[in-house]
Amino acid sequence: MARYNKIYGGPVEEVKPQVHEAICTTAVLPGTALVRTAGAFVQANASSKGRIFVAEDNYLAMKGVDDAWPANDRIIGVELLDEQLFRVRVPTGTSITQDAALSVNAAGKFIPATTGTFVVAFANETYNNTSGADQLVSVRAAKGYHFA
Template sequence: MPRYNKIFAGPPGEVDVQVEEAPCNVSLTPGQLVVLSSGKWVAHATAGGRGRYRVLQDNYLACEDVDTQIAANDTGVGLIPHGDLLFYVRVATGQNLAKGDALVSNGSGVLVKGATSGHQILFWAEETYNNTSGSTQLVLVRPAQGTVP
């Protein structure tokens, strides 16, 4: 059962959420980081890297929840993270997060604590959460720019 029921978290008055649509190359889970490869969404596969990533939106138009994967060749909606927007993004199991922790890509479309020198910080944790669930979980985050020193 998901901790949250949506991917875009606000602010509630925000109407300028920019998106990109493309078919998924393989089945992908909402909240994963994705990039375009040959015109299709694939999981962000550069551990510690940045790139032109998006956050995969849940298929709310089909009344599907955040744990229902977007099937290969179905259209996925990638939310463009910028500014002070808030998102619920997948964080790897075993991550003990505190509010304000730097988060980086683990190379499979999910986030981990940014503890490796030279990794690009993609998001900041906006909540404290210890993921001992045994699966990826959605965690509230804010987009960031920077490199782990």
């Protein structure tokens, strides 16, 4: 069971987040980092650069945050904007501290940034994921991308 039930966390006075639609050839869970390549979404990885998106929950089909988008489906990616809050996937066994710099692993999940990795977000909360499953953690996008 997810800790949150939505990927977009606000603020509520903002207009809806910037969303983009594209085909994704692999199944992805909401909260996974994405990049766009040749007009299609692919899972981001540690060497991904440029605009980072987060897979949105499939609200069009009334699916939850733990329901994966099917492979080869047109999915919704939310553009990470620094003034908004998002919930992103953190792998099991990962400890996140508030304000920690986060990068992306090979599976598009958010992890603490290490030296030489791109910082794409900052944790908005402290959470030690010992749940045995990926969990959603609240983050804000980093202003511009930089190395840890």
